[in-house]
Amino acid sequence: MVNGVTVKSCEYFVCGDEERQHYGSRAAPSSCHCNTACQATVPAGLTDFITGKISTIKPSGHYCQKGENVTIEVTAPGAILAPGMICFNTNTAALAGCMxxxxxxxxxxxxxxxxxxxxxxxxxxxxxxxxxxxxxxxxxxxxxxxxxxxxxxxxxxxxxxxxxxxxxxxxxxxxxxxxxxxxxxxxxxxxxxxxxxxxxxxxxxxxxxxx
Missing domain, CATH: 1.20.58 (Methane Monooxygenase Hydroxylase; Chain G, domain 1)
Structure with a gap:
């Protein structure tokens, strides 16, 4: 969890039904609120959405999967921008390293x-x-x-x-x-x-x- 936003909740925006496939990944950043300090570690599964290689999670929606991998064309934009907006001006080393x-x-x-x-x-x-x-x-x-x-x-x-x-x-x-x-x-x-x-x-x- 980062700032009260779990990877599962981010998954809702970057995966799921066909309609969300088209615009959900861009909506993820707007769903996040900067209420508390970011954690010092990268949330489990975040890099899966960025790189497309499933290592820790299994997305619930088949529209964001391509075989055994995640369809990064759908997931990556939101997975990249959402943490940046959540952790605005925090200098969180782990997330900065991920980017x-x-x-x-x-x-x-x-x-x-x-x-x-x-x-x-x-x-x-x-x-x-x-x-x-x-x-x-x-x-x-x-x-x-x-x-x-x-x-x-x-x-x-x-x-x-x-x-x-x-x-x-x-x-x-x-x-x-x-x-x-x-x-x-x-x-x-x-x-x-x-x-x-x-x-x-x-x-x-x-x-x-x-x-």
Whole structure:
């Protein structure tokens, strides 16, 4: 249980009947209330909803199962964002560690790019006061293997590296960090934040226009 919300209650929103399959996972965060301090441990079964590998729980609804695994397309968004919102600004190390991004190309390739964005957002929300309006803070979220590949202009011929996966990971992680930075300093008229977000917005616009 975290803040009075059990994994079973989160399961209600990310699993179950077909109707909830479409919108329930997004509704999970709004169902959570930050009434008490977060526990120091990750709730049993939470990582199942994020990774899709059942280790501790068996979901009650077959719509969120794919064989012996959980359908993370349904469960992961809520399972990532709900703990972040529950444990807003608590610096809970266990949950922050759960949101930390994979550090190798192989492991990164196992995670949907958009889930990398969500995990970056959740990590920033949990460690709210660590958010800084600097390029260094934003890029610190990007695994070194991704930065190395992108900065040297890696291409599809790089042995053992999926070029498209690396670039998708890079853009999604930067987008997540930028979103957290924007939320953290919204309305502050912080010129540093403006410059940092402006840089990444310009870069992203160029990438989009190049197609």
């Amino acid at each position: 930390t991004l994979p550090a190798t190309p192989y492991l990164l390739d196992q995670v949907h790019p958009d889930f990398l964005l969500l995990r970056t957002v959740a990590l920033g929300v949990i460690t709210w006061h660590s958010v800084l309006p600097t390029l260094e803070w934003v890029e610190a979220h990007v695994p070194s293997c991704v930065l190395t590949h992108v900065r040297r202009g890696g291409n599809q011929s790089t042995p053992g590296i999926d070029c498209e996966s690396m670039h998708q990971a890079h853009h999604n992680i930067l987008a997540g960090a930028g979103l957290v930075l924007g939320l953290r300093l919204a309305g502050s008229s912080n010129n540093q934040a403006f410059d940092v977000l402006g840089k990444y917005t310009t870069t992203s616009t160029i990438v989009i226009l190049r197609g």
